[in-house]
Amino acid sequence: MFTFTDQYQFEWPVRVKMPAGGEDQVFEFDGIFLLPEDEMEIFEAQPAAQGVGDFVTFSRERLAKYWIGWKGIAVEGGGDLPFSPAARDKLLKKRPIRLAVDAALTEAVLGIREKN
Structure with missing residues (x-):
């Protein structure tokens, strides 16, 4: 039986392509x-931007609303990186991670897969 919830949470694989030795290494x-209340939120229009920095800030803030945790992120020296809003925000500052999280959310919610 399906049980509806306004706060539906789900796990989805995130594939990060980090530059390494002249090619991408995938992690x-x-x-x-958190599933958006309305899929149109994914296409939410960005306010009038003054430059690239405004676009990046908008993207980080949009993703932070929906990216509420993770499994499988380690830290140097061993151990897992625990989720916190501060850790999430730090990760979203890294372009390859931000792009990967955005692609995963889009793929999960809209069924649009990234072309390789």
């Missing part, structure tokens, strides 16, 4: 996301 972790 994967499971992102934990």
Whole structure:
């Protein structure tokens, strides 16, 4: 039986392509996301931007609303990186991670897969 909830959470694989030795090295972790109340939120129009910095800030803020946890992110020296809003915000400052989280959320919610 399906049980409806306004705060539906789900896990989805996030594939991060980090530059290494002239090519991309792919790392994967499971992102934990909050399903938007309306899929149109994914296409939410950005306010009038003054430059690239405004676009990046808008993207980080939009993703932070839906990216609520993770599994499988380690830290140097061993151990897992615990989720916190501060850790999430730090990760979203890294372009490859931000792009990967955005692609995973889009793929999960809208069914649009990234072309390789």
